[in-house]
Amino acid sequence: MxxxxxxxxxxxxxxxxxxxxxxxxxxxxxxxxxxxxxxxxxxxxxxxxxxxxxxxxxxxxxxxxxxTLELGGKSPIIIFEDSNMKNAIKATLMANFLSQGQVCSSGTRVFVQHSIAKKFLELLVDATKKLKIGDPFAEDTTVGATIHEAHAEKVLSYITAAKDEGTTILCGGERVLMPGKLAGGWYLSPAVVVNCMDNMKVVREEVFGSLACVLEFETEEEAIKRANNTDFGLAGAVFTKFPLILLYMY
Structure with a gap:
């Protein structure tokens, strides 16, 4: 002992x-x-x-x-048009849906360059729908339960608020009723949200749930300015094959 x-x-x-x-x-x-x-x-x-x-x-x-303080986050992911799309999709899934989004450093503001946004969203939604919701002890499960009912209701309230503010839910954002021993658990389908504005509640506040907000941008300067427009500052990621962009953003 x-x-x-x-x-x-x-x-x-x-x-x-x-x-x-x-x-x-x-x-x-x-x-x-x-x-x-x-x-x-x-x-x-x-x-x-x-x-x-x-x-x-x-x-x-x-x-x-x-x-020492960890103050939560609303971390940005910035994905440029020259990035490896496959890697960017994998990272977005992990950054938003790992542990049902209950991670302080989750990259929940996903900034995607306009020229690739349509293709990116198609792939992201397809990959998100393939995530398996189930027993967290099962090897093939990728989405488990939200920690408890009260928090699940809070996450769902952000989905409702997002809809009220004019966003579009491309997939997910609902409670999934599971059978057998999982019955009664608060399983939520991972949500991808578009038509988001920087001043919306769902973009400004930490949801701490499986909810990814996808926002489009045109230029590096715009991406930097909007990514930094937050009360939080915990993590961030940039996807590009161009070293000078990384140096510039650093």
Whole structure:
């Protein structure tokens, strides 16, 4: 046995995070998903939305504790017309639908150059529809269940909001009722959303679910400006075969 203890915190809501959990002096790392507690170490490392992390950083300052923050993301993927389409499709699938989109660094704003957008969307939608929803322990399953009902409902509410704002859902965005031992699980079909605008809720906010927003662009300058137009800053990717584009964007 070691002095480390791993405990599960079943909420990511600040009002349900007691002060003793933040201020405990033997806290090694604090996460809204897991607590790593070791006597004498003073590191806080939470994962969650910005408002929650404000509270943790303030608490850490009072005890002069080191603080590392992962603030969530709305990360961009930029796909240029000269890119390897096959690789770009694979990356988009992984960046949006891995772990049902429940990944902080998910690349959920997919910027595609206008000249290849039609072909890209055809391939992306076809590949997305082929993803198998099922038992996560099965070798051929590529989509498992959303963590719980409340979060699944939240993801579905973003789908509804996207429709209300005028987007088009090319595929997915619905609950899938599974048979047998999987019955009652909250399985959602991965969604590809187009006709998106940068100021839309579904584009601005972190959904944390299987929902990819595809946006078209014309020039490198436009792509950079729009990719950086976010309150988050966690990850990003660029697909091109032209080294000078990478140097320019860097």
């Amino acid at each position: 070691t002095r480390e203890v791993v405990a599960q915190a079943l909420t990511c809501c600040r009002q349900y995070t007691p002060d003793w959990l933040i201020f405990r002096k033997f806290l090694k790392a604090c996460s809204f998903l897991a607590l790593w507690m070791t006597m004498g170490l003073f590191l806080k490392s939470p994962c969650g939305i910005c408002a929650q992390n404000d509270c943790v950083m303030s608490a850490g300052a009072k005890g002069v504790k080191s603080v």
